[in-house]
Amino acid sequence: MKLLIVLCIAVAAVSGSVLPSDNVQVLRYDNDNVGLGNYRYAFELSDGTQQEQQGEIINEGREDESLVVKGSFSWVGPDGVTYKVTYVADSNGYQPTIEKEEEGPGAVPPGVVASLLG
Numbered sequence: 001m002k003l004l005i006v007l008c009i010a011v012a013a014v015s016g017s018v019l020p021s022d023n024v025q026v027l028r029y030d031n032d033n034v035g036l037g038n039y040r041y042a043f044e045l046s047d048g049t050q051q052e053q054q055g056e057i058i059n060e061g062r063e064d065e066s067l068v069v070k071g072s073f074s075w076v077g078p079d080g081v082t083y084k085v086t087y088v089a090d091s092n093g094y095q096p097t098i099e100k101e102e103e104g105p106g107a108v109p110p111g112v113v114a115s116l117l118g
Helices: 002-015 110-117
Strands: 026-032 039-045 050-058 066-076 082-090 093-101
Antiparallel strands (some): 026 039, 066 082, 082 093
16 A cells, blocks of 8 residues: 555656746645545646546455545647546556647647538
């Protein structure tokens, strides 16, 4: 369980390791964590960076007690494309899914695609 917590902290640190900008503002910040088990947090920044995560203790009080963490983080790359990692971290390890949302230069805007499809 300690390894899982360390892994979650490492993921959070990596996802926040974007070069800082003086003009980035916090648009949303939610935090529900009293430090006694289950928790949830989320934030969104004006540069398109977002992160949300929730943790839940399962089998509490039993020998096989563990923490299951689910979440996602996303950012807009220098190419203008949004990258998103969705993950689950549990007794099976860290299980990420990576998505690339084509919204950068050369991508067809969703409104144009919708109008072409009728």
